[in-house]
Amino acid sequence: DIVMTQSPLSLPVTPGEPASISCRSSQSLLHSDGNNRLDWYLQKSGQSPQLLIYLGSSRASGVPDRFSGSGSGTDFTLKISRVEAEDVGVYYCMQALQTPRTFGPGTKVDIK
């Protein structure tokens, strides 16, 4: 199974400031079609997860452009250009290359 790791596991943020989460995979997620099979999800407290980013860098419909995904192979980053209070929650990366799909442990983002 592909093992996903995230850092940090806890991230206190200041509204208006940028924030960044790292995700690493134990195997390359670069598909032969040139796309990275990596998704990012946000789970707000008491809610279902919501898709933020797919294929490593494509924003899902309705996701604010302050969210961006980058990286390739085994190293990926989710960036929030200017954090807003509504961005708090747990962020998960998930590899979509192989079965079983596997998630990272999650990064809890809260306001300082």
Add this chain to the structure above:
Amino acid sequence: QITLKESGPTLVRPTQTLTLTCTFSGFSLTTSGVGVGWIRQPPGKALEWLAYIYWNDDKRNSPSLKSRLTITKDTSKNQVVLTMINMDPADTATYYCGRLPYYSYHGMDVWGQGTTVTVSS
């Protein structure tokens, strides 16, 4: 509007079989590339992938649960059913279903509210 809703028992006894139904609207499981997946989350823990089923009845199951898991679809009812045999307290979790708009390439873009299942005698 695309919606999904999970339904099933809230309490299951150990060794019993769990049957969860995902009822959806706003899309069809006969559309090429579309799928429905199941993800679960034990209390206070991370998300765990369980299974996908696609428009063409192609299925992907978690190998660690494969002998216990069955995923099926009923396109006439717009439902996907997840069956898990031999339930254990470790299977206590919130179970989510979600739509895969184009295989798994574009993520799970719409999720249900989740249903909490407790396994206890």
